[in-house]
Amino acid sequence: MRSKLVNFTLIIFYTLLLGALYQVLLSWRDIDAQGEVAVLEIDxxxxxxxxxxxxxxDVPDVCSSEFRLRAQRQVYTSLDLRSIVVGYPEGEFPNFCGGLGSYSQRLDSNFWHFAVKDDYVMGLLKVTAYRDDPSVAIGQYHGExxxxxxxxxxxxxxxWLEPFQKTVSIRLYLDDRSHPILSRAAQAQPSRRHGFSHREITNDFSSEKYPYSVSVSMSYGIIAEHIIEFAQRLVKVIAVLILVALIAVIGLIQFGSAKREIYSK
Incomplete structure (x- = not known):
């Protein structure tokens, strides 16, 4: 009897251990899936x-009203763009033309924090003269x-970032990964405070075409809650099985007693 109890305890322990490992693997799978989908959607x-x-x-020779109007119309019909600017970064001032007119600006570290891949460039603007919040710029070089x-x-x-799974945090970096230009914290937080809730498992995903990468993270606290939920379900299943076994044993005992009474008569 004692050996059976030990074996039953070991079965429960190994089931919990395998269940915990399975929850960790599921979390890694979710992170990988979210990261791959995020890069695909952002691309x-x-x-x-x-x-x-x-x-x-094509950069116009003169920043004409016709060009400015065309840029304004494109921005007006766009879901994402708030401005369009074209020009020669190293040209004579004014070297840019956009919907609001001519600009004199060098694309240096005072203007933005940027990264380049092939002909594509992305950056977080440091200039906020026309906006209270910093904008993100995307661009493509055509020669000079x-x-x-x-x-x-x-x-x-x-x-770009909000539609993804609420249990993960997503950060959008430029390729140098010095700091995120966008981030969305996990909207689902652990209901219990664990000592390791502030720690995360993280995986990084890079775009093959554009100069950015995405970092996807999940809190250890969320994973711990998944493991706890699995353990609670396992306990309930074991309790039901024990109850069914007790009912079956009681039924067999009663059936045996009734059978003996019949034969004794």
Whole structure:
């Protein structure tokens, strides 16, 4: 009897251990799936915006009202762009033209924090002369010229990062990974406070086409809650099995007693 009890305890222990390992593997799978989907969706958004910018490859000799009006119309019909600017980064001032007119600006570290991959560039603007919140710029070089699209970061956050699973945190980095240009914290937090809730498991995913990467994280507290929920379900199943076994044993005892009474008569 004692050996059976030990074996039963070991079965429960190993079931819990395998269940905990399975929950960790599920969490890693969720992180990998969210990261791959995030890069795919962000690449699609960037593809769409660069398609909008395709009509502004050529830099006008004069920043005419016709060009400014065309840029304004494109921004007005765009879901993501808040401004379009074209020009020569190293040209004579004024070297840029956009929907609001001519600009004199060097694309240096005082203007933005940026990263380049092939002909594509992305950066977080440091200049907030026209906006209270910093904008994100995307651009494509065409020889010495560049076409820039200024993107509302709130739109990026809502359309690019918000739709993903609520148990993960997502951060959007430039390729140098010095600091995130966008981040969305996990909306589902652990209901219990654990000593390791502030720690996370993280995996990074990079775009093959554009100069950014995505970091996806999940709190150890969330994983711990999944393991606890599994253990609670296991305890309930064991309790039901024990109850069924007790009912069966009681039934067998009663059946045996009734059978003996019949034979004794």
């Amino acid at each position: 699609k958004r960037l593809d769409a915006m660069f398609a909008e910018l395709e009509g502004f490859r 010229a560049v076409t820039l699209g200024i993107v509302n970061p709130r739109i990026m956050l809502g359309r």
